[in-house]
């Protein structure tokens with residue numbers, strides 16, 4: 001399965017060819033966009049169709065993803081949450097404070113609730129506070145890793161921001177500002193390292209030239225493994 005770039009969004013993409021197909025069909029599936037086309041349709045025709053349908057693709061892809069996202073987690077006791085490549089088990093406790101608190105302890109993701117609120121929290125409230133917890137963890141960890149790797153690579157970045165995007169993992173501006181998607185904290189640490197090295201390498205090469213990839217490789221020889229991991233599993237990193 002490949003991917004297509006629709007207005008800066010990377011979407012998994014599959015192309016099917018068969019003599020049996022009479023015409024080109026474009027469909028939005030749960031985890032990918034699919035084109036079914038007769039054998040004699042050229043690559044260019046398909047490219048043109050994808051281009052002409054950009055708005056449509058994005059619209060329905062987002063609708064699909066939203067529906068899916070909301071069915072991904074129920075925020076119930078014992079449910080598992082990905083975190084730095086491990087699974088944390090959601091566990092509810094009651095405490096004497098009025099505010100809801102989230103923390104992790106070993107393999108547990110603990111949500112402490114006021115006594116009287118133990119059964120009355122909506123999934124949406126829980127989603128919000130758990131995501132807030134993820135973001136705090138992401139900010140702290142990414143900052144540490146960025147500073148570590150920047151030192152190793154002998155580069156300096158200006159600023160770093162946490163982003164909340166569906167399909168973009170990171171970016172680097174010409175002015176040296178880095179953006180990282182908080183969701184990546186759900187991936188194994190090696191994937192986080194790869195992404196950070198990738199963005200820091202953009203401080204030297206603001207493109208994806210062979211020189212750029214060589215630089216990534218210098219600081220992470222096995223980067224291909226983790227790049228592939230992200231391609232294969234990136235869509236799973238949702239709450």
Ligand SMILES: [Zn+2]
Pocket residue numbers: 198202207208
């Ligand atoms: Zn890049």
